[in-house]
Amino acid sequence: MGPLILLQEIFKLLNPSTLFEVFWATLLGITVGMMPGLTATMGIALLTGLTFQWATGDAILILICMYVGAIYGGSRSAILINVPGTPAAAATVFDGYPLARSGRAGEAIGLATTASFLGSMIGLFFLSFFTPWLGSIALEFRSFEFFWLSLFGVIICGNLTAPKDPLKGWISGALGLFLAMVGMDVIQAFPRYTGGSIELSGGLSLIPALVGLYGIPEVLNGLAEIQIQEKAMQIKRVIPRLKDLWENRKNIVRSGVIGVIIGAIPGVGENIASYVAYDFAQRGSKHPEKFGKGAEEGLIAAETANNACVGGAIIPVLALAVPGSPPAAVLMAAMWLHGMRPGPLLMVETPNYVYEVSAMFFIATFAMLVLGLSMVRTMVKVLNVRNSILMPIVFILCAIGSFAIAGRTYDILIMLIFGVIGYGIRKMDYADAPFILGLILGDMLDENLRRSLMLTSGAVIPLFTRPICIILIALIVLTIVARNARFKGMMSETRETVTKTLGFGRKKQP
Amino acid sequence: MDEKQMAKADFITSVVMIAAGLIVLGVTLYFPRFPEWGGIYSNPGFTPFLMVLALVGMYLYLLVRSLKRGGNQIRVTGEMVRKFFQSMVAKRYFICLGLFVLYYILLGRIPFILDTSLYLFLSILIFGGGRWLKALVISVGTSFAIYLIFLRIFLVPLP
Numbered sequence: 222m223g224p225l226i227l228l229q230e231i232f233k234l235l236n237p238s239t240l241f242e243v244f245w246a247t248l249l250g251i252t253v254g255m256m257p258g259l260t261a262t263m264g265i266a267l268l269t270g271l272t273f274q275w276a277t278g279d280a281i282l283i284l285i286c287m288y289v290g291a292i293y294g295g296s297r298s299a300i301l302i303n304v305p306g307t308p309a310a311a312a313t314v315f316d317g318y319p320l321a322r323s324g325r326a327g328e329a330i331g332l333a334t335t336a337s338f339l340g341s342m343i344g345l346f347f348l349s350f351f352t353p354w355l356g357s358i359a360l361e362f363r364s365f366e367f368f369w370l371s372l373f374g375v376i377i378c379g380n381l382t383a384p385k386d387p388l389k390g391w392i393s394g395a396l397g398l399f400l401a402m403v404g405m406d407v408i409q410a411f412p413r414y415t416g417g418s419i420e421l422s423g424g425l426s427l428i429p430a431l432v433g434l435y436g437i438p439e440v441l442n443g444l445a446e447i448q449i450q451e452k453a454m455q456i457k458r459v460i461p462r463l464k465d466l467w468e469n470r471k472n473i474v475r476s477g478v479i480g481v482i483i484g485a486i487p488g489v490g491e492n493i494a495s496y497v498a499y500d501f502a503q504r505g506s507k508h509p510e511k512f513g514k515g516a517e518e519g520l521i522a523a524e525t526a527n528n529a530c531v532g533g534a535i536i537p538v539l540a541l542a543v544p545g546s547p548p549a550a551v552l553m554a555a556m557w558l559h560g561m562r563p564g565p566l567l568m569v570e571t572p573n574y575v576y577e578v579s580a581m582f583f584i585a586t587f588a589m590l591v592l593g594l595s596m597v598r599t600m601v602k603v604l605n606v607r608n609s610i611l612m613p614i615v616f617i618l619c620a621i622g623s624f625a626i627a628g629r630t631y632d633i634l635i636m637l638i639f640g641v642i643g644y645g646i647r648k649m650d651y652a653d654a655p656f657i658l659g660l661i662l663g664d665m666l667d668e669n670l671r672r673s674l675m676l677t678s679g680a681v682i683p684l685f686t687r688p689i690c691i692i693l694i695a696l697i698v699l700t701i702v703a704r705n706a707r708f709k710g711m712m713s714e715t716r717e718t719v720t721k722t723l724g725f726g727r728k729k730q731p
Numbered sequence: 732m733d734e735k736q737m738a739k740a741d742f743i744t745s746v747v748m749i750a751a752g753l754i755v756l757g758v759t760l761y762f763p764r765f766p767e768w769g770g771i772y773s774n775p776g777f778t779p780f781l782m783v784l785a786l787v788g789m790y791l792y793l794l795v796r797s798l799k800r801g802g803n804q805i806r807v808t809g810e811m812v813r814k815f816f817q818s819m820v821a822k823r824y825f826i827c828l829g830l831f832v833l834y835y836i837l838l839g840r841i842p843f844i845l846d847t848s849l850y851l852f853l854s855i856l857i858f859g860g861g862r863w864l865k866a867l868v869i870s871v872g873t874s875f876a877i878y879l880i881f882l883r884i885f886l887v888p889l890p
Contacts (some may be wrong), residue, residue, distance in 0.1 A: 373888045399783060408775070411763060618877075620835075621877070624888075630838050640831075641828075674773070675772065678769065713877075
């Protein structure tokens with residue numbers, strides 16, 4: 222039944238006006254993605270404001286196209302100028318740029334495009350057919366589970382996005398959670414920390430805050446810090462050889478699945494997915510020594526994973542109302558703005574919506590493939606635009622995007638304040654993803670904690686004894702303890718003992 | 732930032748955030764109680780209180796860690812302050828922020844196109860190397876293009 226509905230939804234989108242929208246939005250996404258400093262999150266946040274007046278379906282379609290396009294677009298600058306256009310393309314640099322330097326820039330772009338397409342298709346498969354299943358499980362969730370889920374999301378996101386210092390990741394998440402509580406509380410409508418401001422009583426405006434967090438630090442970096450912009454390389458052949466893809470079939474499937482799984486983990490995102498897939502590809506390769514020197518396997522793994530992650534990140538948005546990555550967080554905020562209610566009830570109220578989103582995702586992926594393979598030489602010229610011209614324009618777009626939602630200049634002030642906060646967060650090694658996730662999940666955490674305690678008249682036992690709660694608590698404890706050096710040592714000792722006892726282990730690499 | 736600088740930055744941030752956290756905790760204690768909704772857990776300040784408490788705890792840990800790394804050994808001399816404000820990056824950073832604020836203040840007081848053109852012109856002129864004619868053409872052209880595209884295509888109300 223599912224595949225049939227998906228096909229129907231795809232056919233609904235196959236009309237000239239929708240296709241026109243899909244192509245321009247994906248093209249814009251690719252352009253945003255390939256410009257170093259402009260990220261998918263920022264692109265989606267900007268377009269959310271700009272498409273606020275549009276019909277819900279059209280607006281969400283545009284945002285999904287931007288998401289898919291921008292995550293893929295990052296590979297362009299990674300390959301051609303050795304600078305990842307988005308954090309998602311950070312692992313693409315390792316082999317993409319050496320390939321380009323050896324005169325195979327076009328081939329590298331072709332491989333990255335095809336790998337991104339295949340990754341997206343793997344993501345699409347899981348998005349279409351896994352979300353309804355997860356949604357049916359999510360129907361069992363009550364306030365108790367949602368409280369732990371939101372806490373787990375912020376903790377694991379802090380853990381994985383701030384690998385150098387998870388404490389700062391957790392602080393960042395807790396700050397986001399706290400700031401989400403500014404404004405009227407959801408139960409008694411009491412204005413908290415507003416200082417009597419009417420504008421603040423509705424809470425901190427989410428989209429201006431997100432635009433500020435992602436856009437302004439990039440503008441500040443681009444203008445204040447003097448950077449040497451590299452010229453993009455020349456391109457020859459773009460269409461990849463089928464033989465290369467066939468030889469990488471296992472790598473593609475493995476990286477795609479890794480991308481989806483990491484995407485489904487709250488707030489973690491595409492950059493982590495591509496790093497992990499790259500690492501797995503190197504471990505599984507017959508020629509690990511070629512990695513970092515222009516290995517096609519490395520490029521394919523990174524690009525497959527980051528685009529598969531997009532589909533994975535939308536799964537928890539639809540099923541649990543918990544975003545899988547920062548861009549998915551903005552997408553979820555956009556859905557709220559347009560009156561959609563992602564989460565467990567979505568499967569009951571509008572069961573076809575998952576397929577509608579999947580169809581949008583499919584069309585966007587197809588547009589990405591066509592544009593990615595056909596407009597290479599023209600689009601590369603964008604990379605030569607100087608930061609001193611581009612960044613001030615980006616600032617204006619950020620201001621308009623923030624203003625557009627409520628028509629208040631006050632929101633531009635919120636954007637500026639969060640921009641400065643975002644700049645500080647980055648400079649001091651606090652990850653920004655947990656902060657955003659905290660901002661998004663704060664209300665959910667507050668409402669569900671208090672509601673669950675009100676339901677039990679203050680008894681905390683049910684919070685710790687319901688089966689899903691126990692699983693989530695165990696995951697939280699494991700996430701925190703796993704970063705402890707003593708625990709790590711204990712785990713490696715256990716692994717060695719098991720390996721020796723059972724007489725197996727990983728083959729040593731030459 | 733190297734490890735020493737980071738320890739110093741962590742020390743200052745921790746002290747500021749712990750102080751701010753304690754103030755917020757105090758404010759939260761004065762939030763109204765709603766006994767008809769249940770016990771202390773139903774109060775609007777319940778979750779924020781726990782959250783700030785957790786934040787203060789984490790910042791205390793960060794403070795102790797920064798102290799162990801010598802983060803409290805901060806010496807600020809006039810020479811250092813002068814050097815900081817004379818550095819190119821700091822200058823550009825403050826100019827950039829100043830231009831943002833100028834744009835925000837003028838928004839709604841002068842026409843959108845004029846404000847946008849002025850901001851773009853100054854930014855391109857200052858950060859782009861000083862060719863005023865090029866900066867003028869780009870800024871005015873872009874402002875008009877933005878005005879038309881967003882009003883006509885996106886139907887976005889402009890400030």
